[in-house]
Amino acid sequence: MDHVELGRLLRSRRAALSRTVATVAADAGLSMPYVANLENGRGNPTISALDRLAAALGTQLTVTFSGPDTVRPDVIPPASLTRFAQTHYFRREVSRLEALGGNELRDIRTRLLDALAAVGHTLGRDLHERDWQRLLDAVILVLAHPAG
Template identity: 50%
Template sequence: MPNEPIGPRLRALRQASGRTVASVAADAGLSVPYIANLENGRGNPTTNALSRLAAALGTELSIEFGSGAPAPIGPAPQSVVKLGRSRRFRSTVAALAAKSGQDPQDVATRLISACGLLAEALGHEASEHDWWRVLDALVLIADHPA
């Protein structure tokens, strides 16, 4: 992750799991302002703090040296945040993860990030209904591959 801000990635992981900053802070043993600052691109976390955050978010910390770093993840639109907190979203993520043999948390994080990139490409935030149309299309593709 050369010079890639970690804040948007942390926020995307937290939002994809439907968690608040306070609940993650409690599980990680870190303060709410510390995590909020990290999500907003301020501060330089230690690997220990990142490891604790990863555990609190149900994922693993991975540090890589070399090329092939993933593209930066921007902040998720509010309609996507709302979508990510719904029971239907979690159910859809579980179904997609089962079909692809992937971790549901990873699938949720990627979907939230992808929706953010789609909103950026559209030039505006889509409605929650529009996000459901996108997710329904993904489920159709997963159920009936070409």
């Protein structure tokens, strides 16, 4: 992953969580200009800094060494999903899931965004807001009514 792609991934994750650069930087124990530079594709972050940023963004850093034939597991959420994650509908449904699961809101948000991004990536096309709603509804249906 190059610096520009890393920056897009950091910004997309932060925006999907409706967080500011300042709050993420504070939670990661990093300076705001440092995080802003990383989001803009500049800088050369340490593994430690990336690990702290990942934790501040409700996820974890995974480092993988791979050959040229290896499929990369990282999926950057598309802009349409980032916009959908900022809607009232998404926020309301995440709150409902939080009540069901008892987990932290950001943890549920992050896991949902990862899952939705993976489904969108698998489909191979950009989805519209209504498509994201349908996928979220399906996930909620499965979580609310586990197989018995």
